[in-house]
Amino acid sequence: MNMSYEKSAADTAREKGSRAYNFSPGPAMLPLEVLEEVHERFLDFQGMGASVLEISHRSGEFMAMASEVSQRIRSLMGVPPEYRILFCHGGGHMQFSAVPLNLMGLKPGRLGLYVDTGNFSRAAIQDAEQFGHVRVIASSADTGYDRIPRIEMTQLDPDASYLHLTSNNTAHGTQWFDFPEHTPLAMVADMTSDIISRPVDVSKFGLIYAGAQKNLGVPGTSVVIVREDLLGHALGHTPSILDFALLAEQDSLNNTPANFTIWVMNLVCRWVEQQGGLEVMQQRAEERARLLYDVIDNGGFYRGYAAHDHRSLMNVCFTLSDESLLDGFLAQARERGLIALKGHPTRGGVRASLYNAMPLEGVRALAEFMRDFAGRNG
């Protein structure tokens, strides 16, 4: 399982023509080693004579596994002991409601501060408005969400319950690199699209959440990392299954969890450990992204969406200077086994999503194709 990055099992499968380089923004490519282990161990979980899909979430075997994934996340991310790691139904979008339901009540004014960096921020804002007051303290809407807006300390109203931001913006290809420091209120980050892709100082945050379907595995569950002192303030009309204090009390086993998602997450986190952890993930992410941004920056054939210093390492979003060539670009890429490159509907163009599982070889193949396509059509 401890294969080198340069020549992984995924590369081998690709050479055999059996596996595409899948640039899907999510659900996204998984490490082939993880897929193969799921496949191999699928019919019999730990010698129980049953698949992991068929066993009780209250069995010792399942509970040990759920505890293991929690420990792996704690260790990979360096989560301090005063934080709880919870598994919640429903993906990142469910958290757009669950976060205000759990945190608005922290202060009497029921005010959430939001930074608007694109479509997912806006969806989070829209959902939060049902549960309290929302103040958008910064937005990059007027420049087409091409950057992360500046935040002034004076905007961080200490009477607000929390500050919410989206650490990576898949549709627009921007990413936060300098999170606000010393905020006088709980900072909440939606890290759905870049969790465990780089080291992050968890202690800066009151709460981090992420749907599982990008860097953590497959959809059906979100991970919530929350500082214990923020628990216990849920609004009266919080569905019990979304109440973080109740989830913390029962180790997230308040009802049947999405067992398969938890299992895959455990294998994905172990794979990240085996690869060397989050520093290695970040190095690889930088290397992958640079390959594509270099092509975009040279020659003028392609045009990136994001401002230079705000460019995402996870989602490289660009278009062709001559947009009439776009359909041909996507079709020819697909023929070469470079799939799911179509941009987000609100932006159009091309989006190459480069999560942890994307091998460098896949990005090299895409960069080569981009140069080749430009040469033939430039």
Place this chain on the structure above:
Amino acid sequence: MNMSYEKSAADTAREKGSRAYNFSPGPAMLPLEVLEEVHERFLDFQGMGASVLEISHRSGEFMAMASEVSQRIRSLMGVPPEYRILFCHGGGHMQFSAVPLNLMGLKPGRLGLYVDTGNFSRAAIQDAEQFGHVRVIASSADTGYDRIPRIEMTQLDPDASYLHLTSNNTAHGTQWFDFPEHTPLAMVADMTSDIISRPVDVSKFGLIYAGAQKNLGVPGTSVVIVREDLLGHALGHTPSILDFALLAEQDSLNNTPANFTIWVMNLVCRWVEQQGGLEVMQQRAEERARLLYDVIDNGGFYRGYAAHDHRSLMNVCFTLSDESLLDGFLAQARERGLIALKGHPTRGGVRASLYNAMPLEGVRALAEFMRDFAGRNG
């Protein structure tokens, strides 16, 4: 795939000693044919060069599959055209909140009528109390939840928003066989533990919901079958991802669905079709349950929990007249590959869950073991 019930692939695997008879109440045994198909098709979905886990829920391939499972459920259950079939995050327990959030607003009094038939009814009642008024119109608590209580028409207050019942009670081993007729308000049923195990007249109900982890496959999603005229009354503080009208508008693709769960559900529903549909499921359920109830009724060694006419076909719950023998019973059963028979914590004793996927041979093996154990210890 069209194997006879008497000698299925599951039986063959059992003969080879590779697969237990798994009586887990949920997550529960899956048809071996389904497990094998998942296994076989796991690494490459429809020739896309990627697993079903890795492809966008907005790809044509995934959307076609999601639409297929919806059609299969409609066809199997005979769901009339004026009902929508939705997929919602979070299992049955999430619906304990989602149902009142969506339906309490149907009438100005925000009143839900509930029938209390055990632990899951009680959990549904407790969650509903956060969102409106709850009136428990009938309960079998005073006889230890050994039966389905009688409901009088006069109790069905037409000013209530809905009537809620639990069609099968896994912990207590009871099941509804005669649903109320001509109710003057929307009847809602939690069918988590007996959906697609028997034909049901859907038109009697306003809304049916079920977590997927018993007869429908694996956890992570619930199915909601709702009459269209009940949509559009969600309370103001309904999380958007739980708003049935919004889900109906976007064919349940408002955010990333639990893709694996949807895929397995499609294969499970196809398997039920291939076996002959819900009439065949009911015949088999009756045959399975009879084998165990016959042993319980004869000899006095075992003692069933449920009153005779209310006995569940899905969960046969009983204990040993001499309860000091219980641990030995469970241990010896496990040695024979008859696993997950321990009763619900609130009831103790033994629980044999016999969902659609349980082969008759498994129940025969359990019945034989029960007779044998009684002979040796009676």
